[in-house]
Amino acid sequence: MFNKLLQEPYDIILEEQEVWEAPRQPQPFFQLVYVREGRGYHYVNDNRYDYHQGKLFLLSPKDRYHYDIQEKTAFTVIRFTELFITQLKDEVSRLEMCDWMKKTDYIFNNFRAKAGCIFHDTADQDMAHALLGNITREQQLHGKGYQLIIRQSISILLNLIARNLLRSESPDVHENSGQYSVLRMISYLQEHIYHPERLRMHVLAASFNMSVHYLGEYFKKHTGQSIQDYIISYKLKLVEIRLSYSNMRVREIAEELGFTDESYLSRLFKKHRGITPGAHRKQTRKQLPA
Incomplete structure (x- = not known):
């Protein structure tokens, strides 16, 4: 089931x-699993959830x-x-549309109960079910322009999911309007x-009206890593995506991500990933069918 590789x-x-x-291949991607018909049990990380028509589950890699x-x-x-x-x-940023999508990296990678009920707003849930019905129909019929319609529908669907996941997060994360x-x-x-000039500690401290020392302490307390470690980790994740x-x-x-040069990036990547960028690319490409 779901064994086809994602290209x-x-x-x-x-x-x-x-x-x-069970999937024969590793599943290095996110999945939205929508139940159109049927019933049973969905097990995620040793937790069991009933499923039936209309249920939607979000799975991380x-x-x-x-x-x-x-x-x-x-x-x-x-x-x-x-x-x-x-x-x-990137598209949302250029169009200056919705702020929820700018938070998807954090939400989708850090939400701690995504296997359960996603939607806390009934109207959002009804809209999501309508979008999923449209996506299914477009995929079955392959009508003119179906790919654009599907892509836009998925974008709206992820927007709804991000909004509802954020609502169920902890008070500290949910209080998005707070200074800290x-x-x-x-x-x-x-x-x-x-x-890079916007990521210097004194610039960050000024942006959040904190001292440099308190900013670093606060961030590490709530995320478990320093700001610089987070920046490196996030950049390396973007490097992996591009590779x-x-x-x-x-x-x-x-050049795009502001590393000193190719040599520095290669050393840093190998230090944190245990493999060179070139080897990572070859390894990834081998997983795709010819």
């Missing part, structure tokens, strides 16, 4: 299953999961990479990741 930033799988077959199918089940599965999230964020919100800090770091899903040269990636 694009996103894809859609329509399947009907009576018996669960790190989740361990399987299904105990009690009644023949029709699934719509939307799989997407972090590149797709990055592309949506970690989420605001992370959003700022991600938004300005391509502008896996683009033809950019390592030198070009280094």
Whole structure:
């Protein structure tokens, strides 16, 4: 089930299953699993959830999961990479549209109960079900312009999910309007990741009306890592995305993300990932079918 390798930033799988077959390939992407028909149990990281028609589950690349199918089940599965999230964020940023999508990296990677109920707003849930129905229909019919319609529908769907996941987060994260919100800090770091001058500690401290010392302490207390470690970690994640899903040269990636040079990026990447950028790219490409 869901065994096809993902070669694009996103894809859609329509399947009907009576018996669960575990994926034969690693699943290095996010998945939205929508139940069109059927019932059973969905197991994620040793937690069990009932599923039935209309249920929607969000799975991250790190989740361990399987299904105990009690009644023949029709699934719509939307799989997407972090590149797709990055592309949506870039589009939203250029259009100055919705602030929720600017927070997707944090929300989708840090939300702690995403296997359960996603929607806390009934109107949002109804809209999501309508979008999922439209996505399924467009994927089945392949009508004129279906790919654009699907992409825009997924963008709106992720927007709704991000909004509802954020509502269920802890008070500190949810208090987005507060001066000292970690989420605001992370959003700022991600938004300005391509502008090193905006990431200097004295600039960050001024932006959040804190002292440099308190800013560092506060961020580490609530995230478990220093601001500089977070910046490096996030940049290396972006490097991985570009190595896996683009033809950019390592030198070009280094320039884009503000590394000193290609050599420095290669050393840093190997230090944190245990492999060179070139070897990572070859390894990733080998996982794709010819």
